Amino acid sequence: MSDSPPPAVSPPVETRLVYAHGLAALITLLISVTFGVLASIELLAPDLATAHGAWLSWGRLRYDHTQGIMLGWLGNAFFAFLYHAVPLLTGRSVTSARLGQWMFGLWNFAVVAPGWVLVLAGFSQPLEWAEFPLVIDVFVVLALVLAIVQFLPPFFSRGLEDLYVSSWYVIGGLVFTLLAYPMGNFVPELVPGARGAAFSGLWIHDAIGLFVTPLALAIIYFVIPAATRRPIFSHFLSMLGFWLLFFLYPLNGTHHYIFSVIPMSAQLGAITASTLLGVDVVIVVANLLLSLRGAGWFPRDVALRFVSTGTVFYLIVSIQGSVQAQMSVNQSVHFSDWVVGHSHLAMLGFASFAAAGGLIHAWQRIPTARYNPRMLDWSYWLLFAGVIVMVSDLTIAGLVEARLWQTTQPWIESVRAAKPYWLIRTLSVVPIGAGFVTFLIGLTTGDRGGGLGAVKASIGLEPIQEIAPVFTVSTAPESAAEPS
Amino acid sequence: MKRALRMSYLVAGVAGIGFFVMSVLLLGVWPGRVLEQQIRGMSPDHPLRLTASEQRGRTIYAREGCAYCHTQQVRYVPNDVARFGAASLAWETIFDYPHLWGTRRIGPDLSREGAVRSADWQLSHLYSPRGLVADSVMPAFPWLFDGAPDRPRQEAQDLLAYLETLGRNRALAGPEGEARARAACNCSDDEKQLAFGSPALNASPSIARGQGGYPKLSESGDPNRGQQLYSSNCAGCHGLRGEGDGPGAAGLHPRPANLSEHDYTLDRLGSSLWNGSAGTAMPAWRDLPIEDLSALAQVVRGFHQAQPEPALPQDVLDLGSRVYAAHCAQCHGENGAGDGSAAGQFPIAPTNFRAQRPSLAASLRALRNGVEGTPMAPWTSQLSEAELSAAAYFVRGFFQGGN
CATH class of the missing domain: 1.10.760.10 (Cytochrome c-like domain)
Incomplete structure (x- = not known):
């Protein structure tokens, strides 16, 4: 059926780049979490760092937290995954290992590290998901261009026929991030006030919808068949989900400014798109869960377990998103901790679980990488518990705040009422932080090349030498995707 | 067939870019144009730019x-x-x-x-x-x-x-x-x-409205509730014992009122709590229910320890009366109601002695040192020590009783 059958031997994966981006992801993750924890502690003890001056002030920590999570942790984890997955998806190597080294340096030492320092030093822009200063944005755009040069040519030289859905998400994610990034980071500097806010709203959602979600889904769609050694349930549903997602996600943006002065028809359009997006996610997740059937809710392969739990979080967070875009709900919970809970469910529950699963999956297949299955098992359960505590806590806090805002009580009452919830949120970092530390330990200790052994032990199969055929798309289902 | 398939991916790719462009047009560019029109129609001609x-x-x-x-x-x-x-x-x-x-x-x-x-x-x-x-x-x-x-x-x-x-x-x-x-x-x-449609551009209860109606507070209030409200909302400036020495007091000009040195009528407290005090940092607290304001008023009145009032010889009172009429009445009013002919010029209303009675010490201090941050100046260069004391005594006589 296919013109160019996948080669019998997979092209070399640039394992050093997987490894480098993986380690960078882990380190930036821990730093970003530290920023978040410090910010959350400062809500409980606001004068804790006052004596240390402006550098540790809440606003600056808050900026660094989200930028670090999105660019440092998720960005690096996505790149690590792409270095693993693109050769397997296309049967071709990425453009250039040398380019990869430049990209690595650019991303970590021209974007993330200086971005953090500049924000702490007081150079930033007050735009959500775009807090690094403009000078850093230039390097981000450059790095995104390089990422396209690095990862997309293998897809095009392979030919776009019968692309597996992960490939679509990779192509879509990289191209649309490059298009959307300047819109959120540059346009509001040039277009003032309400008009700028309209663009800003688009980016707030596109950062999640066009960067984080497609690449996280690419990982999920990749890891599930690779780990279960069964093809995805339905390629038709995969592609339906993909196109609906890329149609609907960009149309969501204005739901961040419901009841604002932005024209009501734009708001209503965004609300409609948000509602339909929930439907789309039900399709996507149904397809993924059906692909997982038999694997159990908590598969033994920890990479698969992270990914499948991330899938369930994705369903929950998307339905929550559809609900909170409705005017009646938005009217009360908007501006409250409900939304903070929602974004943590998205970035920590969904995206980070997917990224962690993808990273572990790639790690298992690096022959020289250390791998400690017990630690990773701990990591999973700690993070799982932490996410649930944190998100439920913030959701309830949001409802309490929303209720108080509807009364005539002084504003400070809502702050006072939120404090116990903020304490629990800060405490939830104990499992979450421990989860991420054990994650780091799990990928840096243990036997070298122990990953495949762990996979073998967990699913009772021989180590997987060859996984590329799983991703072959065929119109004849019975011949599809049997591992050779 | 192969060519058609290739074309279909091209079409899909173009459609994908199309989706993105459409989102930018529909939710970014088009709303921007509508907003621009709105702004043109609704903006004042020359809104102030930032300096x-x-x-x-x-x-x-x-x-x-x-x-x-x-x-x-x-x-x-x-x-x-x-x-x-x-x-x-x-x-x-x-x-x-x-x-x-x-x-x-x-x-x-x-x-x-x-x-x-x-x-x-x-x-x-x-x-x-x-x-x-x-x-x-x-x-x-x-x-x-x-x-x-x-x-x-x-x-x-x-x-x-x-x-x-x-x-x-x-x-x-x-x-x-x-x-x-x-x-x-x-x-x-x-x-x-x-x-x-809102009556004020800014509905913030913090705004000091200066004057205006205020509700009548009740003589009683839940002391625990009052104490709790006081310590979380008032003590920062007025201090835990009402002495005007809270941690926030140092940077305020005028200083927060020393509540323990004044006897207040209930109406005076009602007015301050409901309207704030214009020209000072005292905001309005009208988002609190009346029961809470009443409870607060009771706490504030509790700070003041009534002193035995010395009976004054008539000649001191006469001197005080003369000094007051000559030097104080322009601002504080002939009857001490803070409504003298010059009162309207000031950003901060002169003290209404009918509604609040300073202790003798506070009264004398104000006359000697002035009240920083207000138009009340020191009078030591114009008045003799005897005149100062007499006026300090005299103004306390305007007070209209315990409620």
Whole structure:
């Protein structure tokens, strides 16, 4: 059926780049979490760092937290995954290992590290998901261009026929991030006030919808068949989900400014798109869960377990998103901790679980990488518990705040009422932080090349030498995707 | 077939880019054009731009992440309008590069902050938020000051200047501007009501209204509730024992009232709590229910220890009366009601002695030293010691009793 059958031997994966981006992801993750924890502690003890001056002030920590999570942790984890997955998806190597080294340096030492320092030093822009200063944005755009040069040519030289859905998400994610990034980071500097806010709203959602979600889904769609050694349930549903997602996600943006002065028809359009997006996610997740059937809710392969739990979080967070875009709900919970809970469910529950699963999956297949299955098992359960505590806590806090805002009580009452919830949120970092530390330990200790052994032990199969055929798309289902 | 398949992916790719372009056109460019039209129709002709100092203040506001806890948009929602005033119009943020709308409120909305608090309050609050609002979680910004709230560096002054611009243009637009915007607003009646229907542009209860009606407080109140309200809302400035020495007091000019040195009528307390005190940092507390205000008033009255009043010889009273008529009555009024002919000129109302009686010590101190931050000047160069004492005694006689 296919013109160019996948080669019998997979092209070399640039394992050093997987490894480098993986380690960078882990380190930036821990730093970003530290920023978040410090910010959350400062809500409980606001004068804790006052004596240390402006550098540790809440606003600056808050900026660094989200930028670090999105660019440092998720960005690096996505790149690590792409270095693993693109050769397997296309049967071709990425453009250039040398380019990869430049990209690595650019991303970590021209974007993330200086971005953090500049924000702490007081150079930033007050735009959500775009807090690094403009000078850093230039390097981000450059790095995104390089990422396209690095990862997309293998897809095009392979030919776009019968692309597996992960490939679509990779192509879509990289191209649309490059298009959307300047819109959120540059346009509001040039277009003032309400008009700028309209663009800003688009980016707030596109950062999640066009960067984080497609690449996280690419990982999920990749890891599930690779780990279960069964093809995805339905390629038709995969592609339906993909196109609906890329149609609907960009149309969501204005739901961040419901009841604002932005024209009501734009708001209503965004609300409609948000509602339909929930439907789309039900399709996507149904397809993924059906692909997982038999694997159990908590598969033994920890990479698969992270990914499948991330899938369930994705369903929950998307339905929550559809609900909170409705005017009646938005009217009360908007501006409250409900939304903070929602974004943590998205970035920590969904995206980070997917990224962690993808990273572990790639790690298992690096022959020289250390791998400690017990630690990773701990990591999973700690993070799982932490996410649930944190998100439920913030959701309830949001409802309490929303209720108080509807009364005539002084504003400070809502702050006072939120404090116990903020304490629990800060405490939830104990499992979450421990989860991420054990994650780091799990990928840096243990036997070298122990990953495949762990996979073998967990699913009772021989180590997987060859996984590329799983991703072959065929119109004849019975011949599809049997591992050779 | 193969060629068609290739074409189909090309079509899909173009469609994908099309989706993105469509989203930008539908949710970015088109709303922008509508907003531009709105702005053209509704904006006053010459809204004030930010000065260099205000612009620098805006940069500080942006860099410290203020917009991540304080929104600058009053939404078209009754609760928002009830708390923060008229819903925001598009033209109010036309000079915001980039916008500072925000999507989270830990603190209140600041769209109209300019009119809400006095400058000394803002500076003290930036210097040490918990000095003024015990339960605040706002970061403190002492590095914008030279060691004291009333010694702001340029940066703090810039930030203050910026805060004072918030809501300025809408206020300056005045009734004509509102009428013009209302006429040009292509919006539903509901939206018109939310944007233009509120009695005040800014509904913040913190605004000191100066004068106006106030409800009658009750003589009794739940002492525990009163104490709790006092310690979380008042003690920051007025001090735990009402001596005007709270942690936030140092940077305020005039200083917070020393409640223990004054006897207040219930009406006087009702007026201050309901309207605030214009020209001072004392905000209005009208978002508290009357029972709470009454409970607070009882706490405040409890600070004052009644002293035995010495009976004064007639000649002292006569001297006091003469001094008062010659030097004090222009401001404080012939009957001590704070309504003298010159009173209207001052940003801060002269003390109404009929509604509040200072202790002798406080009275004398004010005459000798003046009251910092108010038009009340020291009288030691004009009056003899005997005259000062006589006047200090005399003004206490205006007080209209215990309730």
